[in-house]
Amino acid sequence: MKDQPLIFEISKPGRIGYSLPDLDVPEENIDQLIPSDYLRTEDAELPEVSELDIMRHYTALSKRNHGVDSGFYPLGSCTMKYNPKINENVARLTGFSYIHPLQDEATVQGAMELMYDLSEHLKEITGMDAVTLQPSAGAHGEWTGLMMIRAYHEANGEKHRTQVIVPDSAHGTNPASATVAGFETVTVRSDQNGLVDLDDLKRVVGENTAALMLTNPNTLGLFEEHIVEMAEIVHSVGGKLYYDGANLNAILGKARPGDMGFDVVHLNLHKTFTGPHGGGGPGSGPVGVKKELIPFLPKPVLVKDENGLRFDEDRPQSIGRVKSFYGNFGINVRAYTYIRSMGPDGLKAVSENAVLNANYMLKKLAPYYEMPYDRICKHEFVLSAKRQKKLGVRALDIAKRLLDFGYHPPTIYFPLNVEECMMIEPTETESKETLDAFIEAMIQIAKEAEEEPEIVQEAPHTTVVKRLDETLAARNPILKYEKK
Amino acid sequence: MKHRYLPMTETDRKEMLEAIGVESIDDLFADIPESVRFKGKYNIKAAKPETELFRELSQLAAKNKDVKTNVSFLGAGVYDHYIPAIVDHVISRSEFYTAYTPYQPEISQGELQAIFEFQTMICELTGMDVANSSMYDGGTALAEAALLAAGQTKKKKVLVSQTVHPETRDVLKTYAKGQNVEVVEIPYRNGVTDVEALKEMMNAEVASVIVQHPNFFGQLEPLHQIEDISHSEKSLLIVSSNPLALGVLSPPGSFGADIVVGDVQPFGIPMSFGGPTCGYFAVKKELMRKIPGRLVGQTVDEEGKRGFVLTLQAREQHIRRDKATSNICSNQALNALASSVAMTALGKTGVKEMAYQNIQKANYAKKMFEKKGFSIPFQGPMFNEFVVKLSKPVSLANKKLLEKGIIGGYDLGRTYPELEKHMLVAVTELRSKEEIDLFVNELEGWQ
Numbered sequence: 001m002k003d004q005p006l007i008f009e010i011s012k013p014g015r016i017g018y019s020l021p022d023l024d025v026p027e028e029n030i031d032q033l034i035p036s037d038y039l040r041t042e043d044a045e046l047p048e049v050s051e052l053d054i055m056r057h058y059t060a061l062s063k064r065n066h067g068v069d070s071g072f073y074p075l076g077s078c079t080m081k082y083n084p085k086i087n088e089n090v091a092r093l094t095g096f097s098y099i100h101p102l103q104d105e106a107t108v109q110g111a112m113e114l115m116y117d118l119s120e121h122l123k124e125i126t127g128m129d130a131v132t133l134q135p136s137a138g139a140h141g142e143w144t145g146l147m148m149i150r151a152y153h154e155a156n157g158e159k160h161r162t163q164v165i166v167p168d169s170a171h172g173t174n175p176a177s178a179t180v181a182g183f184e185t186v187t188v189r190s191d192q193n194g195l196v197d198l199d200d201l202k203r204v205v206g207e208n209t210a211a212l213m214l215t216n217p218n219t220l221g222l223f224e225e226h227i228v229e230m231a232e233i234v235h236s237v238g239g240k241l242y243y244d245g246a247n248l249n250a251i252l253g254k255a256r257p258g259d260m261g262f263d264v265v266h267l268n269l270h271k272t273f274t275g276p277h278g279g280g281g282p283g284s285g286p287v288g289v290k291k292e293l294i295p296f297l298p299k300p301v302l303v304k305d306e307n308g309l310r311f312d313e314d315r316p317q318s319i320g321r322v323k324s325f326y327g328n329f330g331i332n333v334r335a336y337t338y339i340r341s342m343g344p345d346g347l348k349a350v351s352e353n354a355v356l357n358a359n360y361m362l363k364k365l366a367p368y369y370e371m372p373y374d375r376i377c378k379h380e381f382v383l384s385a386k387r388q389k390k391l392g393v394r395a396l397d398i399a400k401r402l403l404d405f406g407y408h409p410p411t412i413y414f415p416l417n418v419e420e421c422m423m424i425e426p427t428e429t430e431s432k433e434t435l436d437a438f439i440e441a442m443i444q445i446a447k448e449a450e451e452e453p454e455i456v457q458e459a460p461h462t463t464v465v466k467r468l469d470e471t472l473a474a475r476n477p478i479l480k481y482e483k484k
Numbered sequence: 485m486k487h488r489y490l491p492m493t494e495t496d497r498k499e500m501l502e503a504i505g506v507e508s509i510d511d512l513f514a515d516i517p518e519s520v521r522f523k524g525k526y527n528i529k530a531a532k533p534e535t536e537l538f539r540e541l542s543q544l545a546a547k548n549k550d551v552k553t554n555v556s557f558l559g560a561g562v563y564d565h566y567i568p569a570i571v572d573h574v575i576s577r578s579e580f581y582t583a584y585t586p587y588q589p590e591i592s593q594g595e596l597q598a599i600f601e602f603q604t605m606i607c608e609l610t611g612m613d614v615a616n617s618s619m620y621d622g623g624t625a626l627a628e629a630a631l632l633a634a635g636q637t638k639k640k641k642v643l644v645s646q647t648v649h650p651e652t653r654d655v656l657k658t659y660a661k662g663q664n665v666e667v668v669e670i671p672y673r674n675g676v677t678d679v680e681a682l683k684e685m686m687n688a689e690v691a692s693v694i695v696q697h698p699n700f701f702g703q704l705e706p707l708h709q710i711e712d713i714s715h716s717e718k719s720l721l722i723v724s725s726n727p728l729a730l731g732v733l734s735p736p737g738s739f740g741a742d743i744v745v746g747d748v749q750p751f752g753i754p755m756s757f758g759g760p761t762c763g764y765f766a767v768k769k770e771l772m773r774k775i776p777g778r779l780v781g782q783t784v785d786e787e788g789k790r791g792f793v794l795t796l797q798a799r800e801q802h803i804r805r806d807k808a809t810s811n812i813c814s815n816q817a818l819n820a821l822a823s824s825v826a827m828t829a830l831g832k833t834g835v836k837e838m839a840y841q842n843i844q845k846a847n848y849a850k851k852m853f854e855k856k857g858f859s860i861p862f863q864g865p866m867f868n869e870f871v872v873k874l875s876k877p878v879s880l881a882n883k884k885l886l887e888k889g890i891i892g893g894y895d896l897g898r899t900y901p902e903l904e905k906h907m908l909v910a911v912t913e914l915r916s917k918e919e920i921d922l923f924v925n926e927l928e929g930w931q
Binding site: 003004006007008011015016017018019020021023024025026027028030033034035037038039040041043044045046047048049051054055057058059060061062063064065066067068069070073075078080081082083084086088089090091092093094095096097098099100101102103104107108109110111113114120121124125127136137138139140142143147150171172173175176177178179180181182185222223225227228251253254255256259260261268270276277278279280281282283284298299319320321322323324325326327328329330331337339340341342343344345346347348349350352353355356357359360363364375376378399400403408409411414428429430431432460463464465466467468469470472473474477478479480481 | 485487489490491492496497499500501503504505506509511512513514515516517519520521522525526527528529530531532534537538541542544545546547548549550551552553556558560561562564566568570572573574576577578579580581582583584585586587588589590591592593594595597598599600601603604605607608609614615617618620621622623624631649651652654655657658659661662663664704708730731732733734735747754755756757758759760761762772778779780781782783784785786787789790791792793795796797798800801802803804805806807808810811812813814815816817818819821825827828829830831832833834835836837838840841843844845847848865879882883886891894913914916917918920
């Protein structure tokens with residue numbers, strides 16, 4: 001495939017790609033309206049291209065991009081499932097996409113009804129007492145939840161609770177969110193079974209514990225079997241239990257965070273509930289809480305009374321506003337459409353199939369790669385390329401070789417507690433044929449590692465660019481186009 | 485059960501269970517302790533077939549009054565602008581919208597290049613050196629800018645003008661609380677930041693001074709003076725800007741801003757009840773390694789061919805964990821792409837022309853109100869919004885306007901008690917002279 005020039009390199013003075021209305025009001029001299037020192041002296045150097053130029057440019061770029069619709073995308077912990085097309089149609093309805101957040105509430109009751117009903121559905125799915133739809137993404141939800149936990153402890157006169165405990169296998173956002181919320185992070189170890197080490201947890205909890213953040217199933221794809229004991233350990237010292245919902249796709253209809261003892265939950269609607277990932281966003285990260293944390297929910301809170309729905313701003317104990325307006329409504333519309341397309345039986349079947357697929361792949365790949373934890377997994381699992389590493393082939397090489405087969409590789413080198421880690425999440429929307437073909441590719445790569453390692457080490461061979469020099473990019477950052 | 489999103493057949497399932505060596509699906513969930521197993525059925529609505537569901541949700545959408553069938557003069561941070569038709573066609577290419585973060589650059593060159601172009605356009609408009617790939621929205625971008633400044637200057641106090649969007653100030657206060665940063669508000673005078681008050685409040689403890697330009701009332705801020713005062717005590721100047729306005733206005737970078745943030749909603753993003761929009765974040769070169777979020781950089785592949793990668797990742801949560809510059813992971817990539825397409829379609833002349841039209845039309849509307857004897861309390865230069873004083877509550881005026889299919893302006897009394905009965909009016913390029921005249925005429929008698 002040919003190089004695609006930057007849009008700035010296609011630009012030609014005099015071309016346009018827009019159609020603005022005519023200026024139909026009497027025109028005034030701009031200098032009369034705005035003092036000259038406020039006016040630009042040089043135009044912003046934006047492209048000058050025709051509409052077809054633009055369409056061809058972005059079509060060319062799209063061909064240089066792999067999405068779920070292009071092929072299998074078993075990126076662990078990201079739940080790259082199919083994004084239903086009806087969701088896109090619903091989100092684009094004029095009554096949803098062209099309404100202003102500050103319109104009179106009486107004129108947006110339909111949107112508020114959808115938000116309310118989505119919250120009700122999420123309450124039931126998570127087993128929590130209230131849900132806010134405001135956070136924009138998972139990490140934003142984590143921070144929102146932690147701020148609420150902080151406000152809760154402070155309201156109880158327990159300002160000394162400054163520590164948030166996270167397992168060594170946790171997503172990087174967990175400790176980062178704890179820092180932004182003003183907490184200190186304490187790490188708890190995993191045991192040889194890949195689960196949180198209960199003795200270590202007992203050691204690290206104490207009177208300063210604000211919360212334990214946990215993903216369950218964890219990032220190794222293993223269900224934390226001792227969740228009841230863990231909840232007891234944390235609650236007995238007065239701490240709260242935080243559920244990172246990144247892996248909820250494993251337990252729909254099977255177990256609810258609220259029943260496991262979690263006090264605060266965030267969900268990633270762009271993972272489990274099919275908001276598309278959009279090349280990195282926008283997501284949506286609603287947060288559910290148990291009763292005692294309700295006063296601290298971010299403002300405004302959507303309430304229903306005899307006059308209909310309204311946004312309540314009068315929340316004296318609220319942590320405040322976490323974003324402008326009411327969350328990523330457009331993503332929430334998509335998630336709601338999905339939940340209504342699935343129903344209770346459909347959601348349960350989602351997790352059953354996601355877990356079935358993961359276990360099937362794990363079993364089929366186990367003879368060829370190290371399996372650090374020999375037990376059933378949930379919706380994802382990890383393999384280690386330790387065996388291949390001895391032959392000079394690393395997890396990174398395997399990932400790059402998979403590109404030649406038309407696959408997006410698994411998440412690699414995460415979680416940090418598994419050497420040469422490859423984390424595979426097939427999701428429930430993939431067929432057995434797709435899984436079998438991927439398994440075949442992985443087996444072939446394992447053989448190549450033994451017989452002709454250079455073909456793996458030098459991969460990818462078929463992509464539009466070869467491996468890129470990331471060191472150069474960081475050492476000599478070029479972060480924008482500069483006209484020659 | 486059979487479902488169009490679930491391809492496994494009964495035969496598949498049987499074969500797979502056999503391969504795994506278990507009897508049933510339930511065996512795969514045996515690791516969930518009995519006491520926490522969910523045994524019932526979610527008490528939620530039953531599944532609906534596609535057509536029925538679409539009809540139901542269309543009816544729900546139709547309950548809302550949208551800005552396309554009505555005529556809107558409501559802005560206050562979210563605007564009704566021209567969105568070139570091409571924008572939705574580009575972002576509907578599913579290679580873009582069904583991909584995730586471009587962690588594997590060899591098969592993500594499209595997304596990476598598009599974001600590199602986005603970063604370039606943001607730098608061009610703001611006059612800054614480095615822009616990131618996006619933030620959740622303008623509000624959180626500003627809050628993160630304040631945290632960056634506090635970390636950089638090692639000071640714990642920020643001064644924020646009361647002419648910054650009230651919701652943005654609220655978001656800032658929530659973020660600041662997490663980091664124990666003190667937020668002090670600078671009063672306004674004649675619709676802009678009170679420079680004399682700022683002078684008095686300024687001291688060596690101030691990490692940053694935050695203003696919005698054009699500000700919440702649509703007025704242009706005295707950036708030269710504010711810059712002087714901010715930098716006199718080595719605090720950072722943070723400017724929040726509507727990027728469309730920067731098609732005509734001098735970029736904040738040229739006034740010496742250290743960080744420029746805002747929301748690119750005016751470029752190609754439907755209002756969508758306030759989200760998802762898309763924040764932008766731009767800094768001077770010195771702050772490059774402190775910037776939150778993802779950055780795309782240019783590099784070469786093994787054969788020397790140009791390519792793009794995520795770079796300077798040592799700042800980010802997945803590498804630095806609790807020492808990261810921010811916790812942001814997912815951002816607003818698809819909306820950044822939408823904005824890129826809109827900025828590309830408008831291009832060098834269109835962005836300027838569109839901004840120019842906003843200025844002309846807003847000034848025309850303002851003049852018409854003045855002609856009718858309405859009081860316009862703030863008379864400084866403005867972009868596309870202004871404040872008009874009414875004799876009765878704004879909510880009543882808006883009810884009356886709605887009967888004529890007009891969505892009136894923002895009721896300033898909601899967030900500025902001293903501005904009760906004051907309406908913030910936004911006039912974009914989409915409002916025709918006829919619509920503006922109708923709007924002004926409908927308010928006859930409310931002077």
